[in-house]
Amino acid sequence: MRNHITIKDIARSLDLSYSTVSLALNDAPVVNPRTRQRVQEYARSVNYRPNASARAISTGRTYLVGAVLGRFTNSFFEEIAQGIENVASQRGFDVILNTSGFGGSSEEAHLSRLVDRRIEGVICTRYSISQQGIDRLEKMEIPILLLRADACGPQTYVAVDNRLGGRLAIEHLAALGHRHVLYVGYDFVFSQLREEGAREAARDFGVKVEPINVPAAIDRGAAFAAVSRRAKALRDFTAVFCADDVLAVGAIQALQEIGLSVPHDVSVVGFDDLRWASLISPPLTTVHQPQISQGETAMELLIAMVEGQQVASTVLAPRLVVRGSTAPVVKRAAGAKAG
Amino acid sequence: MRNHITIKDIARSLDLSYSTVSLALNDAPVVNPRTRQRVQEYARSVNYRPNASARAISTGRTYLVGAVLGRFTNSFFEEIAQGIENVASQRGFDVILNTSGFGGSSEEAHLSRLVDRRIEGVICTRYSISQQGIDRLEKMEIPILLLRADACGPQTYVAVDNRLGGRLAIEHLAALGHRHVLYVGYDFVFSQLREEGAREAARDFGVKVEPINVPAAIDRGAAFAAVSRRAKALRDFTAVFCADDVLAVGAIQALQEIGLSVPHDVSVVGFDDLRWASLISPPLTTVHQPQISQGETAMELLIAMVEGQQVASTVLAPRLVVRGSTAPVVKRAAGAKAG
DNA sequence: ATGAAAGCGCTAACAA
DNA sequence: TTGTTAGCGCTTTCAT
Numbered sequence: 001m002r003n004h005i006t007i008k009d010i011a012r013s014l015d016l017s018y019s020t021v022s023l024a025l026n027d028a029p030v031v032n033p034r035t036r037q038r039v040q041e042y043a044r045s046v047n048y049r050p051n052a053s054a055r056a057i058s059t060g061r062t063y064l065v066g067a068v069l070g071r072f073t074n075s076f077f078e079e080i081a082q083g084i085e086n087v088a089s090q091r092g093f094d095v096i097l098n099t100s101g102f103g104g105s106s107e108e109a110h111l112s113r114l115v116d117r118r119i120e121g122v123i124c125t126r127y128s129i130s131q132q133g134i135d136r137l138e139k140m141e142i143p144i145l146l147l148r149a150d151a152c153g154p155q156t157y158v159a160v161d162n163r164l165g166g167r168l169a170i171e172h173l174a175a176l177g178h179r180h181v182l183y184v185g186y187d188f189v190f191s192q193l194r195e196e197g198a199r200e201a202a203r204d205f206g207v208k209v210e211p212i213n214v215p216a217a218i219d220r221g222a223a224f225a226a227v228s229r230r231a232k233a234l235r236d237f238t239a240v241f242c243a244d245d246v247l248a249v250g251a252i253q254a255l256q257e258i259g260l261s262v263p264h265d266v267s268v269v270g271f272d273d274l275r276w277a278s279l280i281s282p283p284l285t286t287v288h289q290p291q292i293s294q295g296e297t298a299m300e301l302l303i304a305m306v307e308g309q310q311v312a313s314t315v316l317a318p319r320l321v322v323r324g325s326t327a328p329v330v331k332r333a334a335g336a337k338a339g
Numbered sequence: 340m341r342n343h344i345t346i347k348d349i350a351r352s353l354d355l356s357y358s359t360v361s362l363a364l365n366d367a368p369v370v371n372p373r374t375r376q377r378v379q380e381y382a383r384s385v386n387y388r389p390n391a392s393a394r395a396i397s398t399g400r401t402y403l404v405g406a407v408l409g410r411f412t413n414s415f416f417e418e419i420a421q422g423i424e425n426v427a428s429q430r431g432f433d434v435i436l437n438t439s440g441f442g443g444s445s446e447e448a449h450l451s452r453l454v455d456r457r458i459e460g461v462i463c464t465r466y467s468i469s470q471q472g473i474d475r476l477e478k479m480e481i482p483i484l485l486l487r488a489d490a491c492g493p494q495t496y497v498a499v500d501n502r503l504g505g506r507l508a509i510e511h512l513a514a515l516g517h518r519h520v521l522y523v524g525y526d527f528v529f530s531q532l533r534e535e536g537a538r539e540a541a542r543d544f545g546v547k548v549e550p551i552n553v554p555a556a557i558d559r560g561a562a563f564a565a566v567s568r569r570a571k572a573l574r575d576f577t578a579v580f581c582a583d584d585v586l587a588v589g590a591i592q593a594l595q596e597i598g599l600s601v602p603h604d605v606s607v608v609g610f611d612d613l614r615w616a617s618l619i620s621p622p623l624t625t626v627h628q629p630q631i632s633q634g635e636t637a638m639e640l641l642i643a644m645v646e647g648q649q650v651a652s653t654v655l656a657p658r659l660v661v662r663g664s665t666a667p668v669v670k671r672a673a674g675a676k677a678g
Numbered sequence: 679a680t681g682a683a684a685g686c687g688c689t690a691a692c693a694a
Numbered sequence: 695t696t697g698t699t700a701g702c703g704c705t706t707t708c709a710t
Contacts, residue, residue, distance in 0.1 A: 002480040004457075006703055017681045022705060032679055052455040053401065054703035056392040057686050067436070078416050085438045089445075094452060097406070097436045099424045106428070113433060116391040118343075141341040249618040256620065276615040279588040281595065345687055356697045361689065371695055393687035396702050 005048045014042055025050070056118065065121045065302060066114040068098045069147075070128030078275075080147065083295020084123060091303055093120075107133055115140065121302045123147060126189075143305035145298050149313075150189035156305065157313045158298040162190050165287040165318040166197025169241045169269045172285070172320055174205035177329035178239040178267060182231070183211045184251055185243035194243055194271060210237065214247065228254030238266055238329045245270040245277050245286055252280075252325065263327035273321055282324035290316050344387045353381055364389070395457065404460045404641060405453040407437040408486075409467030417614075419486065422634020423462060430642055432459075446472055454479065460641045462486060465528075482644035484637050488652075489528035495644065496652045497637040501529050504626040504657035505536025508580045508608045511624070511659055513544035516668035517578040517606060521570065522550045523590055524582035533582055533610060549576065553586065567593030577605055577668045584609040584616050584625055591619075591664065602666035612660055621663035629655050 011021045016039070024031045024039035025048075042048075056062045067084055069077055077099075088095050096117065098110055111133055114122065121143040124134075134155070137144055149157030173181055183198055185191035195211060202209045212230050224247075231237075231254060240255070242248040248270030252262050262268050262282055270277060270286035277284040297314050304311045350360045355378070363370045363378035364387075381387075395401045406423055408416055416438075427434050435456065437449055450472055453461065460482040463473075473494070476483050488496030512520055522537055524530035534550060541548045551569050563586075570576075570593060579594070581587040587609030591601050601607050601621055609616060609625035616623040636653050643650045 004703095007705095008703075018704080019682080019706075020680050022703095023680090026705085030679065035679075049451060049454050051396065051457060051703050053392040053395040053457065054686090055705075057390065057396060057688085058703080058705045060686075062392065077420075081416075081420075081436060082438050085436055089437075089449060089452070092452075094435050094456065096433050097420060097424055098428075099421050110428060112388060113428070113431075115388050117433065118390060118392065246618070249615075253618075253620060274615075276588075276613075276619070279585070279592075280615070280619045281592060343687095347687075357688080358690080358698080359696055361687095362696090365689090369695065374695080390687050393702090394689075396704085397687080397689045399702080 004051065005043075005046050006051070007048075010039065010043055010046070010048060014039060062118045062120060063093045064117055064119045065093055065095050065123065065299075065306075066098055066117075066119045067095045068110075068114075068122060068124035068128050068133075070099065070125065079291035080295040080298075083292040083297075084299045085295075086292070087296045087299040087303070091299075093299075093303065095123075111136060115142075120306045121145065123298050123302055125149070126153075143302060145302040145305065147294065147298055148190060150193060156301060156311055158294055158301060159190075159313075159315055160289045160294065160318045161315045162193035162318075163197035163200070165271060165289075166194040166199075166241075167201040168197075168318060168320040169194075169271070169287055170198045170201035170205065170207055170209070172322065172326065173239045173241065173267060173269065174201070174207050176239075176267065176326060178207065179329070180208045180210070180237045181239040181241050182234070182237045183209050183241050183243075184247050185211065185213060187213055187215075188243075191243040198241055209241070210234065224250030224254045228258055231255060231260075232258055239268070239326070240266060241269045241271075243271055245272045245274045245284060248284055248286065248325070249280055252282075252284075263325050264330070267326035267329070269326060271318075277321075278323060285323045285326040286321055287318045288321045289318055343390065344382075344385050345390070346387075349378065349382055349385070349387060353378060401457045401459060402432045403456055403458045404432055404434050404462065404638075404645075405437055405456075405458045406434045407449075407453075407461060407463035407467050407472075409438065409464065418630035419634040419637075422631040422636075423638045424634075425631070426635045426638040426642070430638075432638075432642065434462075450475060454481075459645045460484065462637050462641055464488070465492075482641060484641040484644065486633065486637055487529060489532060495640060495650055497633055497640060498529075498652075498654055499628045499633065499657050500654045501532035501657075502536035502539070504610060504628075505533040505538075505580075506540040507536075507657060507659040508533075508610070508626055509537045509540035509544065509546055509548070511661065511665065512578045512580065512606060512608065513540070513546050515578075515606065515665060517546065518668075519547045519549070519576045520578040520580050521573070521576045522548050522580050522582075523586050524550065524552060526552055526554075527582075530582040537580055548580070549573065563589030563593045567597055570594060570599075571597055578607070578665070579605060580608045580610075582610055584611045584613045584623060587623055587625065587664070588619055591621075591623075602664050603669070606665035606668070608665060610657075616660075617662060624662045624665040625660055626657045627660045628657055 007018055007021050011018050021039050024036040025043060084095055107130060122137055123145045125147045126149055144155050146155045146157035148159045150159060183195050185195050198209050240251050242251050248268055252268050255262055255266055260266050270284045273286045273288035277286050293316055301311045346357055346360050350357050360378055363375040364382060423434055446469060461476055462484045464486045465488060483494050485494045485496035487498045489498060522534050524534050537548055579590050581590055587607055591607050594601055594605055599605050609623045612625045612627035616625050632655055640650045
């Protein structure tokens with residue numbers, strides 16, 4: 001069994017020529033239906049399986065794409081990967097995983113391996129591949145699809161509408177009566193967009209939003225300490241909107257540590273709706289990203305590009321998921337207990 | 340750029356034969372150092388990259404493995420995948436991702452695709468592939484490495500020492516003075532092993548452990564309801580040990596809902612140490628699984644198998660991570676407030 | 679409707 | 695040390 005059966009073997013056994021067998025296996029209309037059936041049945045009976053490498057070499061197509069998802073995408077990784085895989089397999093593509101490599105000396109080697117395999121396209125993020133890497137792929141005319149690309153650069157991308165997400169969060173808080181909210185974010189494009197959306201909505205609703213920026217690469221724990229320090233200094237906010245869920249839990253903890261209860265004293269809204277968002281206490285109100293859809297859409301677009309079609313970037317709509325970390329505003333002396 | 344340079348091209352340009360170029364590129368010692376350098380430099384200058392398919396077809400090796408990780412492994416997926424990828428890429432292998440497919444009609448097709456690619460090995464779990472699938476791979480003599488295999492079946496596996504994990508949890512609780520703990524688990528091998536470990540330790544320390552089984556496939560929320568019902572019925576437990584972290588958050592919520600505070604009234608220990616375990620409140624005391632190591636070890640063993648070596652299954656040691664969900668036992672009337 | 683033969687890009691005997 | 699040649703498993707003209 002280890003040594004696979006080949007077309008030659010089948011041809012010999014059935015006393016046909018290679019090409020007839022090949023044609024029969026590929027359902028070519030020219031071959032006699034009876035012959036075709038005979039071939040296919042026999043092939044099946046001996047567990048014949050075509051050799052993808054051989055086929056690739058003679059057709060020039062590999063039906064292989066690379067998914068270069070780095071550390072930073074970790075929290076999303078699972079579901080996005082699942083989405084990618086869903087449509088890939090449905091469309092006859094396989095995906096080679098690549099989770100390491102950003103920027104480091106290994107990136108070049110990693111990309112080389114993908115190139116050697118003659119992948120037909122790549123899905124990646126701005127955080128999982130360097131500009132150099134992108135350039136290299138582009139020079140080889142390998143289609144690239146950027147995930148969560150935040151609309152910077154000429155590449156096709158699939159992303160959530162971050163601005164709208166920010167707006168949704170503020171609309172919700174405004175409806176609950178909040179008039180002063182803290183925005184806790186990173187110095188990253190997606191965070192800035194979420195903040196912009198928040199600000200726009202804030203203007204519409206007469207809400208004041210105050211930004212705190214937190215270093216991104218740093219250990220989150222440390223970042224949260226910063227949040228709590230800033231929170232203590234500020235007096236009158238009643239809600240916190242965070243650039244992502246991880247920040248949001250940090251914020252909740254920080255607030256609780258200085259004696260403010262969530263959502264009673266202050267409401268907290270996250271972004272992403274990671275798997276555990278509903279599991280923490282209080283369950284997190286957050287802006288949901290359609291992650292599987294993102295993966296699926298990405299793969300669909302990438303295949304379209306591979307097929308030579310012209311495709312447009314897609315932005316997916318986020319949606320607010322209201323859970324237990326937000327509540328109507330109540331009169332209080334903010335930070336009172338904390339001193 | 341799209342049409343790749345071949346060895347033939349190089350040979351022609353450098354006025355050498357195919358084979359010399361091939362040998363030079365592969366650092367064969369027979370070729371003249373000067374020739375080799377000339378070839379390699381030229382190849383580099385024209386961005387030559389070998390065609391993996393062509394190479395595969397003539398060497399019979401693909402350096403490709405399949406990772407069939409299903410839904411059930413989701414929570415682990417990221418880090419395990421990372422571990423797998425780490426050593427794979429370091430050893431020159433690529434991994435094809437496969438996240439769907441268990442059991443369903445699609446499994447056969449999925450496996451066929453991997454077989455067509457002539458993967459040299461497969462990493463999977465008992466929950467991500469059917470017995471039929473395993474049989475098929477075995478018949479083709481494709482090495483299989485089972486992840487979290489819980490020691491059932493003849494295949495090589497990599498898993499954490501579940502029994503020891505259970506023991507660690509109980510030891511910790513016993514040291515805190517707990518004498519009656521609830522074990523919340525599934526009807527799965529890994530859960531049973533954790534329970535066994537817990538029971539053994541319990542005997543040693545004079546602790547009583549009471550099991551609650553929760554349906555596994557069901558929505559967790561529903562399961563937690565069951566937990567809370569059972570918890571209300573029981574009077575005198577002071578701690579809960581859960582088969583995994585997801586169950587643990589559920590337990591915490593359930594307990595809080597019936598008016599018991601964690602860890603003041605009852606301590607809770609989880610298992611797995613998922614990424615968010617430290618983020619919830621209280622931060623979860625849990626048995627840590629070395630996930631990246633599991634992935635790495637799995638890949639290392641698989642490669643060894645591919646290389647024809649005899650390898651033994653490996654069990655990795657878990658380790659207890661003490662956080663905020665456990666505390667010394669205090670005298671109380673259990674379930675008092677709940678009525 | 680089927681067969682013969684060339685070729686895809688590479689490796690590996692074997693010969694020179 | 696380099697070149698010739700065959701072959702890996704498949705597709706694809708072009709004949710038959």
